[in-house]
Amino acid sequence: MATYSEITIKGLWTNNPGLVQLLGLCPLLAVSTTVINGLGLGLATMATLVASNLIVSLIRNWVRPEVRIPVFVMVIAAIVTAIELLMNAYLHQLYRVLGIFIPLIVTNCSIIGRAEAFASKNGPLPAALDGFAQGLGFALCLVVLGALREVLGHGTLLADADLLFGPLAANWEIVLIEDFRGLLLAILPPGAFLGLGLMIAGKNWFDRHQADKAKAATSLASPAAI
Amino acid sequence: MPRSSPHLPVAARVNRVMLSVCLALLPGVIASCWFFGWGVLANLALASATAVASETLMLAIRRRPIRKFLLDGSALVTGLLIGLSIPPYAPWWLVVFGASFALIFGKHLYGGLGYNPFNPAMLGFVVLLIAFPAEMSAWVNPSADLDQTRLTAYSQGRIGLEELDGLTAATPLDHVKTELSRQQTSQEAAASMASGPVAGFAWDWINLAFLAGGLWLLLRGIIRWQIPVGFLAGLGLMTLLFWLGDADRHPGLLHHWFSGATMLGAFFIATDPVSASTTPRGRLYYGLGIGVLVYIIRSFGGYPDAVAFAVLLMNICVPLIDHYTPTRTYGTGPRQP
Numbered sequence: 001m002a003t004y005s006e007i008t009i010k011g012l013w014t015n016n017p018g019l020v021q022l023l024g025l026c027p028l029l030a031v032s033t034t035v036i037n038g039l040g041l042g043l044a045t046m047a048t049l050v051a052s053n054l055i056v057s058l059i060r061n062w063v064r065p066e067v068r069i070p071v072f073v074m075v076i077a078a079i080v081t082a083i084e085l086l087m088n089a090y091l092h093q094l095y096r097v098l099g100i101f102i103p104l105i106v107t108n109c110s111i112i113g114r115a116e117a118f119a120s121k122n123g124p125l126p127a128a129l130d131g132f133a134q135g136l137g138f139a140l141c142l143v144v145l146g147a148l149r150e151v152l153g154h155g156t157l158l159a160d161a162d163l164l165f166g167p168l169a170a171n172w173e174i175v176l177i178e179d180f181r182g183l184l185l186a187i188l189p190p191g192a193f194l195g196l197g198l199m200i201a202g203k204n205w206f207d208r209h210q211a212d213k214a215k216a217a218t219s220l221a222s223p224a225a226i
Numbered sequence: 227m228p229r230s231s232p233h234l235p236v237a238a239r240v241n242r243v244m245l246s247v248c249l250a251l252l253p254g255v256i257a258s259c260w261f262f263g264w265g266v267l268a269n270l271a272l273a274s275a276t277a278v279a280s281e282t283l284m285l286a287i288r289r290r291p292i293r294k295f296l297l298d299g300s301a302l303v304t305g306l307l308i309g310l311s312i313p314p315y316a317p318w319w320l321v322v323f324g325a326s327f328a329l330i331f332g333k334h335l336y337g338g339l340g341y342n343p344f345n346p347a348m349l350g351f352v353v354l355l356i357a358f359p360a361e362m363s364a365w366v367n368p369s370a371d372l373d374q375t376r377l378t379a380y381s382q383g384r385i386g387l388e389e390l391d392g393l394t395a396a397t398p399l400d401h402v403k404t405e406l407s408r409q410q411t412s413q414e415a416a417a418s419m420a421s422g423p424v425a426g427f428a429w430d431w432i433n434l435a436f437l438a439g440g441l442w443l444l445l446r447g448i449i450r451w452q453i454p455v456g457f458l459a460g461l462g463l464m465t466l467l468f469w470l471g472d473a474d475r476h477p478g479l480l481h482h483w484f485s486g487a488t489m490l491g492a493f494f495i496a497t498d499p500v501s502a503s504t505t506p507r508g509r510l511y512y513g514l515g516i517g518v519l520v521y522i523i524r525s526f527g528g529y530p531d532a533v534a535f536a537v538l539l540m541n542i543c544v545p546l547i548d549h550y551t552p553t554r555t556y557g558t559g560p561r562q563p
Contacts, residue, residue, distance in 0.1 A: 183357055184356065184357050184359070185353060188356060
């Protein structure tokens with residue numbers, strides 16, 4: 001049984017859905033054109049993950065294993081429908097920007113993956129935390145990739161923040177490079193693939209660097225310990 | 227057809243191959259300079275310098291022997307091919323971006339020479355074409371006097387493309403496509419542009435020069451005949467098919483063979499030994515596929531030329547082609563288990 005901090009670290013880093021499991025790549029690549037788009041879809045996915053993990057965990061003892069997948073799918077579909085309606089009502093502009101990708105959250109394989117791999121085997125509290133950590137990890141990927149592509153493609157950050165945060169945020173847009181004509185490639189799909197590839201490479205490089213440092217530290221420390 | 231022994235002839239050294247390719251490019255380079263001026267040389271110098279610098283950098287980062295890999299000349303050839311495909315007088319950062327992308331992303335991230343599934347030069351070219359479509363389609367007018375001050379300022383990045391007004395012109399490929407979309411017939415389109423002895427002015431000479439260099443490579447045994455012949459045959463068959471169907475709506479064989487990057491592509495780009503098919507029959511299919519794709523993308527696509535996309539698309543198919551076209555060794559049956 002994993003501890004709460006292990007669950008959190010797994011979702012955010014060591015078993016991150018976007019960078020390690022490579023699940024849910026379709027929305028990750030398609031929607032990450034700006035920070036706000038990425039954040040909007042990331043939050044929606046996170047809410048879905050928390051709710052679906054919680055409900056699947058609560059009903060796990062009453063669902064026969066033979067029919068568990070259809071039941072999980074129905075639970076997830078119901079949650080996504082509710083989130084879609086809520087976004088349509090309260091974040092209508094963002095809802096129109098994200099379009100088909102909100103109902104498509106239901107097909108995000110990391111959601112059914114967490115339901116099957118974690119929530120159906122653990123209690124409600126760890127399951128909800130797992131959904132939160134995995135969803136946050138996914139949302140962070142979306143935001144970082146969105147930021148990368150927005151800076152390279154438009155030279156701005158947090159453009160159209162009012163779509164998500166209301167009229168208060170209308171002037172949050174940060175222009176990093178004045179009169180930047182934009183690298184069209186970053187906005188187009190190849191930019192998403194390149195950006196995600198570089199993020200994964202960066203994570204792997206960082207992990208290996210840390211492992212090397214840890215190894216060096218232990219090999220230095222061990223003679224003294226003996 | 228079975229082949230007799232020896233099945234493993236002595237392989238040519240990489241640097242000899244690359245040196246011959248550089249020499250064979252000379253006629254085409256001279257012809258391009260004749261029509262487009264010093265911008266071609268500037269592109270070539272900048273692109274090959276960037277390519278060699280990126281190669282050195284990546285070899286150093288990857289802790290590979292720098293001297294050995296740098297002297298094989300493969301980075302130089304990639305740089306030269308990129309320099310030739312980018313329009314002359316392009317802003318310097320465009321050339322640097324394309325050449326470094328080709329070497330870093332197209333070659334070394336896949337593992338360096340021999341491991342890259344895609345032709346690095348064409349990968350760099352396509353990235354430029356997608357990222358900077360306007361600059362990548364701005365070819366100076368070969369029949370007009372060139373305003374050197376403005377062109378210099380443009381290639382140094384001091385003025386934008388919009389200030390080159392009057393200096394650039396549509397290439398024969400662009401011109402014919404635009405006229406056809408304006409409901410002109412292909413004969414009217416050909417008549418309303420400057421022509422050379424074979425096809426559209428300047429480009430036919432450049433293509434003839436690359437053809438000459440390519441034939442020299444063939445004679446020296448540096449490249450095999452299958453890829454260029456397949457390429458030109460595929461393009462030619464598609465052209466004839468449509469041309470015989472409706473000659474008014476489709477330009478003829480010479481237009482397609484001697485415009486754009488056809489000859490450069492057929493003899494120098496598609497024949498890249500790393501990313502092309504490696505079996506004799508496979509090479510023929512690979513070339514045919516490129517030719518057919520070039521025709522389709524040129525005629526029905528939205529980009530100025532199609533060689534780069536066609537080569538990349540067929541690069542993806544190479545493992546499949548090689549799998550189904552193994553050379554039958556002498557004494558074995560027609561189908562290997």
